[in-house]
Amino acid sequence: MSIPKILTFSKEAKFPVPERVQENVKAMNFSKSIGNNNLGASLSLVSKKTSGLISGAVIIPNPKYIAKATLNKIRKINPFRNKQATSQIKNSTYIDMGVFEGLLGKAITWYSENYPKGFYDTKNLDAQLDSVFNPLVADGTDEINLSFAQISNIAAILNPDLTKSYSGTDKILEILRYNPSGDNLAMNKPIVQDGKKLPQDIIQYISSYANSKGIKVDLSFGGAIATNTDYVIGDPTTAANNLVALMDKYNMETVDFDIEDVSGLMANGDAKVLSFLKTLHSALAAKNKKVLLTVLGSAANGPRGPLKAIFNEFDSCADGVRLMLYSNAQFYIDANNTDWGFKTWVEIIKDPSKISIGFYDKIAYETPQSSDPDYSAEKYSDFPTNPTRAQAAAWIYKKVSKDSGLTISQLGAPFTWTDDPLTISTNQFFQDFDKDLNQ
Numbered sequence: 001m002s003i004p005k006i007l008t009f010s011k012e013a014k015f016p017v018p019e020r021v022q023e024n025v026k027a028m029n030f031s032k033s034i035g036n037n038n039l040g041a042s043l044s045l046v047s048k049k050t051s052g053l054i055s056g057a058v059i060i061p062n063p064k065y066i067a068k069a070t071l072n073k074i075r076k077i078n079p080f081r082n083k084q085a086t087s088q089i090k091n092s093t094y095i096d097m098g099v100f101e102g103l104l105g106k107a108i109t110w111y112s113e114n115y116p117k118g119f120y121d122t123k124n125l126d127a128q129l130d131s132v133f134n135p136l137v138a139d140g141t142d143e144i145n146l147s148f149a150q151i152s153n154i155a156a157i158l159n160p161d162l163t164k165s166y167s168g169t170d171k172i173l174e175i176l177r178y179n180p181s182g183d184n185l186a187m188n189k190p191i192v193q194d195g196k197k198l199p200q201d202i203i204q205y206i207s208s209y210a211n212s213k214g215i216k217v218d219l220s221f222g223g224a225i226a227t228n229t230d231y232v233i234g235d236p237t238t239a240a241n242n243l244v245a246l247m248d249k250y251n252m253e254t255v256d257f258d259i260e261d262v263s264g265l266m267a268n269g270d271a272k273v274l275s276f277l278k279t280l281h282s283a284l285a286a287k288n289k290k291v292l293l294t295v296l297g298s299a300a301n302g303p304r305g306p307l308k309a310i311f312n313e314f315d316s317c318a319d320g321v322r323l324m325l326y327s328n329a330q331f332y333i334d335a336n337n338t339d340w341g342f343k344t345w346v347e348i349i350k351d352p353s354k355i356s357i358g359f360y361d362k363i364a365y366e367t368p369q370s371s372d373p374d375y376s377a378e379k380y381s382d383f384p385t386n387p388t389r390a391q392a393a394a395w396i397y398k399k400v401s402k403d404s405g406l407t408i409s410q411l412g413a414p415f416t417w418t419d420d421p422l423t424i425s426t427n428q429f430f431q432d433f434d435k436d437l438n439q
Contacts, residue, residue: 051322069189074200100206101175103128104187114189120202122193129206133213143216146172146203154242158249160188176201194243207250217250222258222265222294231264244283255284256322258294262306270309276318277310290319297325297333297340311348319411321349326360333396335403342404352404356412357397361429390432397437408437 107128108118153173160176174186191198191205200208207217224228227282233239247255259265266273281291295302303311310317323331325340334341346352359365366389368380384395401408416435 006408018373037331046253053194055081094317100132101187103132104175104202108189108367115192117189119192120188121206122191122198125191125205126209129209133210134216135213137213142214143218144210146217146219154246158242158246172203176203203250205270207252211251216253218252218254218256219247219250219296220258223260225259228261228264228267231261233268233272233276236272236438240276240279240283243280244287245309247284247289248287252289254290254292255280256292256294257318259302259307259341260294260296260324262301273308274313274317278313281317281319291317292320294322294324297343299348300339303345320354320356321345322356322358322412322415324358326358328362333400335400342400346404346406352406352410353412355413357400359393359433361389361427363389363393365389365396368392368396385438388428390429390430391436392439393429394433394436 009328058320104120104125107120107125109115109121109124112119153198157172157176160173188202191200191202198205210217243255245254257265267309268276277291284291295307299305305316314321323345333340333342338344342355342357345355349355366387368383380396384391397414398408401411
């Protein structure tokens, strides 16, 4: 996924929820100084229950120094359902670990006699977490996703070295660090309830507290900011078992691999990657948990190229795939292209309900001929006259489905992406796209 290099940043950010919820969640001071640069980000994602539309957003102040915890997109594959469906898709929301870092900073009680380096009183901590979870519950959200880049150091997340600084690595490792030497920036303080220390780390507490609100917590790896070293698997069985243990420890049900650096992952070798994914998928399936893959839309760069080994045994490796067909300005989406056409993906995956198509609100879907000179608007022979961007995107989605011999109810839930989380609840593209899909 392409991420703009310059985006705005403020020490105060609002975490958006859908428009009908009349309050925003405030995350204060979730930045950390690194030299002369500020580090901080906010990430959000929402879906519409009635249509299965899922949308996401990220704002990144300085990509060079951004925490690897800040990723993208959703991880939820579900059949698209219209308003007449008997079963409705619940809302999903991505929350960057940086948002929680800001809340945790405000929840710490400092310099007590028993905990001179600080602790969390659950009354203060719960109040801060409620500022995130209560509006989401009111909106019907039932899932959040914690995301970070690397799969190479899961063992450290399971058992962080309490004397080691993880600054500049994954945000989750920064938060889990508890340095007994007196580093007051460490976030993994003791958690105290009614004077008694609880046997949980801070991520466990966040997860269990979310669960108590009826919200599940899941995770995602990879993304545009992941580097080759983030994908180092090591021993595949150990890596898979560590990830299963991590998901068990934090009560997570789904893991998404956003494979944007294909060469980084496959540098491990086909055999090792397959062993890792198969072992992971088998272990999670036994627990009724899922593995999802998020990839670029080009089959030549994926299942018919570097990722061929994975997709040749897809059902043994994953439960669903998400196609970023908006990446690299390639937004002419059709059914028949031999590389990124939807029929190609159905031939590969077999089950269209396991395939989701992504849309990006900055892409000019209303002028599809501008995506590439080779793909003029003439291919959309009945393209509507002067449509809005959302109308065009919805029309294209329906046409791709129809030309593939499918109805939209047979596809996985579509998802949309935006760069600005502060306007997601009022973004006209999302609202209109949702409405137009149901017409």
